[in-house]
Amino acid sequence: MSDTPQTVPYTAADPALAVGTHHAGFTVTKVEPLPELSGMAYVMRHDATGARALWLAIDDNNKSFSIAFKTPPADNTGVFHILEHSVLCGSERFPVKEPFVNLLKTSMQTFLNALTFPDKTMYPVASTNTADLENLMDVYLDAVLQPAIYKRPRIFEQEGWHLELAPAEEGADEKYGPLSYNGVVFNEMKGALSDPDDVLFQAIGSQLFPDSAYGFESGGNPRAIPTLSYEGFLDAHARHYNLANSYTILYGNLDIDRELAFIGERFAQAPVRTAGAPNPLVLQRPVTPALKRIEMATAPENASVGLAYVIGTADQRERVLATDVLLDTLAGSNESPLKRVVLDSGLGDDFSATLIDSELQPQVLFVLKGAKPGVAQRFRELVESACAQMADSGIDRERLSASLAQCEFNLRENDWGSYGDGVALSMQSLASWLYDDERPVDYLRYEDAMDSMRAGLDDGYFERLLRELVCESSHNALVDLVPVQEGSATEEAAELAELRSHMSEAELDHVASEVAALRAEQEAPDSPEDLAKLPQLTVADIEDAPEEAHATKVEAPLPCLYHALPTHKIDYVYHYFGLDDLAFEDLPYVGVLSALLGNLDTASRSAAELDTLVEKNLGNLDFFSETYAADDDLDDARPYLVVGTSALSERIDSAATIPSEVWSSTQFSDTDRMLALLTQKRIALSQYFVGSGHAAAMKRLTAHYAKSAVVAEALGGIDFYFFLKDLLANWDARKDDLRARLDDLSRRIFTSDHVLVSFTGSREDLEAFWKSAGALGLKSFQGQRRSLQVPEPVADDEAFVIPSNVSYVAEGAGARPKVASVGTWQVAARALSFDYLWNEVRVKGGAYGTGFRHTVSQLDQFWSYRDPNVDATLDRYEAAESYLRGWNPSPTELDGYVVSVVAAHDAPAKSRAIARRQDGEHFIGRPATWRADVRDQELAVSAEDVRGAAASLAGLHDSRSLVVFGPREAIEASGTKFLVRDMMDSE
Known part of the structure; x- marks a missing residue:
């Protein structure tokens, strides 16, 4: 339900917002219909500052x-990435150390983050509650316009970089250890650039754009970050x-005059700083x-190997979308x-084609992996020869038509995952608006482009496009990434030495004293007076839980769970096949089967x-x-x-028949x-361990105690990964047995x-599905049944060596007696994650990230993400009990935690996600x-309830087990004796 009655339908232009009308200091400059989104776009300028809205x-x-700012980098120091972090560490009106974290702990936000892109920095927030949204807006606007960085230089040291000295070894003559x-x-x-994909992408950018901002690493290269000064940071x-360099975007059913007045008041308070012009963003020749x-x-x-081609400019929306369709046709699957x-050709193990858009000059990137x-x-x-041949002889029309259908499905589904629609669409709008004030909504439209592409299927549209993009390109680059034994970590150590x-000694003393001063500032609590300045809702502001239709069992040829949820004429079907008739040693082969199904010939089709x-x-x-x-x-x-599938309502018969043909x-x-x-699957897993080692570590940690995680x-x-590596290493000897096992x-x-x-969709589509599906061709198994016997979990201290410069550290313990409710643990976990562990x-x-969770099966688990430490992090985990046992929030603080936890519980979700839950x-x-x-x-949670939960963390050091992903040096330097396995070894 809307907070404010809308007198004009969202699909029609509101006369009160006609071009030229004035609203709280903003003037409407353009009104654009958005038929694909059943809405309208109102483009405005702030009269006093020129800020776009x-x-x-x-x-x-x-x-x-x-609110976003155009921030094209001029070097590799990552200054805009550091600023993105730093401005959220306090501001003029909200002088607390971590207002961003306070909002995570206390607001009803459905999205709260900040994002650095290659040419812009964006600060998006979302909420279903108008008062809460305005609270978030208030803090974010003050953060970006009046940040505390001008008064607290140690924010730069904390979020950017600083020098530290290790303690001297016992008995050493020197006062300090290494720098x-x-x-x-x-x-x-350091973690991001441990990923070969990121390194390759940055090298491609530097080659394609030697005279442009896109030639630099906007996130910052660790070799260059320490060259950034505090003065350069402020500049x-x-x-x-x-504000003249800003883009403000509002989304949803809100009272626009009220919100413009709210924003305009904050704009009026923004200081005017005397400074030079922003970095230019120019077209690369x-x-x-x-x-x-x-x-x-x-x-x-x-x-x-990376091979990239610049395909045009951001104002060519149809060309960019057509390129996406073309890439899917050419390289969307192994059969493309x-x-x-x-x-x-045998030149490598895998190949991918990616469209890089939301930049002034979009690109196509072809990557050969395992080269x-x-x-x-x-x-x-x-x-280039293959593209030339296809451009000359023609691209298969059926494949192009299929890629067009897939593109249209994705655009209609509009599923952005963890990003709410408003946040994602705001990003999309900047894909054109950032480069041309006259094009604020190009990337929110697609129907005309789809019609044009369909019309061009038979007149060489895509062949001409392919010829222009690749065969006739005058703007391209080729990069060869070669693995070596030593790299940036060795260079960094030599530089520091x-x-x-x-x-x-005086200079070393100064480094030590600066770190001590930084620690003192980090450990000093915010004053109650400053904390009280942060806007906050109370438990009384929480509305009733949103209603949700429950799943029901329906009569059908097979057991069926039906979800009557709105899906905008898209149906979702999931088939769950139980595996409890298999032997445990069969399970890795199920993983292999899952990777192969849908990618091989069937009895009737290639x-x-x-x-x-x-x-x-x-x-x-x-x-x-x-x-x-x-x-x-x-x-x-x-x-x-x-087996999961989705289809447009008019194609529900395909959802009923195609999956069964495959299985x-x-x-x-x-x-x-x-x-x-399977080689591609192994590559994907190895990259997952480097990029998401915290997630892999948590899954492994759970397998120390729970049989479901062992399975x-x-x-x-991880067990499947090593099984797969062994299978591939002995392929010729095992492939025939594999075929028989899979059958x-x-x-x-x-x-x-x-x-x-x-099944999730309309009742009519449910009936149509079963009419086409029958019993899905399934029959009862007639052979000898097996029984799944799962081995007992083993809680070792495990470490997995990955090619990374940082670690992912997980620690946990087996199930303890229940000391608190699930709801209490939700609040306790939030306090541990966003207060104790964050600090x-x-x-x-x-570390870049950290957190705690208590599972419903009574497992306590800590994790860190891109962490320079191992033992120091473990020590901090094990001190968490003391923190929680002494937790004594004010009533206002407790209210904030409860509000944020309930808001997360009530957060809107797409129908597919609700059905899966x-x-x-x-x-x-x-x-x-x-x-x-x-x-x-x-x-109903009280502070006493949360303190009582601390008993579950008692004696963690004596009962713990550990899982660490990280570089060998960090693992070997730890005081823990790990069972070490090298993820890079060929086995």
């Missing part, structure tokens, strides 16, 4: 606000964070530099023609024909595994192979194709014995009232 008037109660760099952004980027803010070879300390298997050519030595030029020649050797059929008729077709367990039983483990008649005879698919590890986790598994799994179908592990320790609750066996009961517990 846009209201996306769409009937959505999950309202959002963002090091620390800082949140510094450590974040960058003064020149770029001014076409260049074709010679092959660039870059070396990186990483695993040999991460050798890669260009990808097939590259894979068959053989010295193949870069041959890769370019192969790609050299720096230290020239420092006097893999290429199947790929086209799926793209043309379905939104997606995925095969994956999940494991469920009762909340109170660590010995419970119920794994499923899940019932896939042919496992093409072992070469299987080898390629999940075998199906797709046998398919017969055992895809039966009517243990299947549940979940100790992130602010003082320098309800499916999980069904398998876990939670009662229909479970979520409501937890919400009641959250509302």
Whole structure:
């Protein structure tokens, strides 16, 4: 329900907002219909400052606000990334150290973050509550316009970089140990640039754009970050964070006059700083530099080649969208023609094609992964010759038509994942508006472009586009990434050793005293008076829980769970096949099966024909595994192979027939194709461990105690990864046995014995689905049944060596007696994550992220993300009990925690996500009232309840187990004796 009655439909222009009308100091300059979004766009200028403003008037109660600044970098210091972090560390009107964290702890936000892009910095927030949205706007506007960075230089040291000295070794003659760099952004980027993809992308940018901002690493290169001075940091803010350089975007069903008045009042308070002009963002003239070879300390298997082409400019919306369609046709799957050519060449293990847009000059990036030595030029020649041949002879119309259908499905579905619609659409608007004031909504439209592309299918539209993009390109670059033994970490150590050797004892003392002063500032509590200045809702502001339709069982040929949720004429179908008739040693083969299904020939179609059929008729077709367990039983483990699909309402018959064709008649005879698919799976997993080691560590930590997690590890986790590496290393000897196993598994799994179908969509579509599906061709299994016997979990201290300069550190313990309700733990976890751990592990320790969770099965778990420490972080985890036991919030602070926890509980979600959550609750066996009961517990939490939860953390050091992903040096330097496995070893 809207907070303010809307007298004019959102699909019609409001006469009160006609061009030329004035509203609280803003003048409407343009009104644009948004038929694809059933809304209108009102473009405005702030009269006094020239600030740009846009209201996306769409009937959505999950309202959002963002303010963005054009921030093209002029070097690799990452100054705008450091500013993004730093301005949220206090401001003129809200002089607390971490207002951003305070908002995470106390607001009803549905989105709260800040984002650095290659040419802009954006500060978006969202909430379903108008008062809360205005609170968020108030803090964010003061943060960006009047930040505390001008008065507190140590914010720069904390978020950017500073020098530290380790203690001297016992008995050493020197007063101090080695010198090091620390800082949140510094450590974040050490982690980011441990990823070969990021390193390759940055090298491509420097080649394509030698005279443009896109030639620099906007996040900051750790080799350059320490060259940034505090004065340069302030200068960058003064020149770029001014209202004439800003873009404000409002979204949703809000009272626009009220919000413009609110924003205008804050704009009027903004100081005018005398500074130079912002960094320019200019068009790069076409260049074709010679092959660039870059070396990186990483695993040999991460050798890669990048080939990029600039495709035009941001104002060519249709060209950009058509390029996306073309790339899907050429390289969207292993059966796409260009990808097939590259894979068959043997030049590397995998190939991808990516569109890089939301930049002034969008690009296409082709990447060869697992590249053989010295193949870069041959890769370019192969790609360009294959593209030329397709441009001359024609691209398969069926594949193009299928890619167009897939593109339209994705645009209609409008599912942005964790980003609410308002935040995502605000980002989309900047894809054109940032570069042309006359184009604020180009990337919010697509219908005309789709019509034009369809009309061009038979007149050479896509062939001409391909020829222009690749064959006739005068703006492209080629980069060869070569793995070596030593890299930036060694360079950094040598640089620091050299720096230290020239420092006097007085200079070393100064470094130590500066760190001590920084620590003192970090540890000093905010005054109650300053905390009281932050706007905050109370528990009394919490509205009733939003109503949610519950899943129901319906009569159907097979067991069926039906979700009557609004889906805008898109249907979602999930088939859950139980795996409890398998042996435990079968489970890794289920992981292999999931990776292969949908990518091989079936009895009636080739893999290429199947790929086209799926793209043309379905939104997606995925095969994956999940494991469920009762909340109170660590010995419970119920794994499923899940077949998920979606389709437009008019194609529901395809959702009923295509998946069953795949699971019932896939042919496992093409072992070469299987080898390629599984090699790609291994590459993807190895990159996941480097980029998301905290998530992998938490899953592994749970497997130390819960059988369901042991099963999940075998199906797709670390155990599966090592199984897959061994399988690939012995492929010729094992491929025939693999074929037989997969045939046998398919017969055992895809039966009517243990299947549940979940359907989300209209009742009419449900009936149409079952009319087409029948029993999905499933029959009862007639062979000898097995019984899944899961090994007992083993709680070792494990460390996994990855090619990274930072670590991911997880610590936990087995189940303790229950000392608090689920609702109490939600509040306790938020206090630990956003107060204690944020200050100790992130602010003082320098890790980019950290958190705590208490599972419903009574497991306590800590994690860190891109962390320069191991042992120091563990020490801080183990002091958490003392913090929680002494937690004594004011009534206002406690209210804030409860508000934020309940808001997270009530946060809006897409219908697909709601249905999947309800499916999980069904398998876990939670009662229909479970979520409501937890919400009641959250509302009733007291400080005493939270302090009582500390008993669960007592004696953590003596009962703990650990999982660490990180570089070998950090693991070996730890005082813990780990069971170490190298993820880079070829086994």
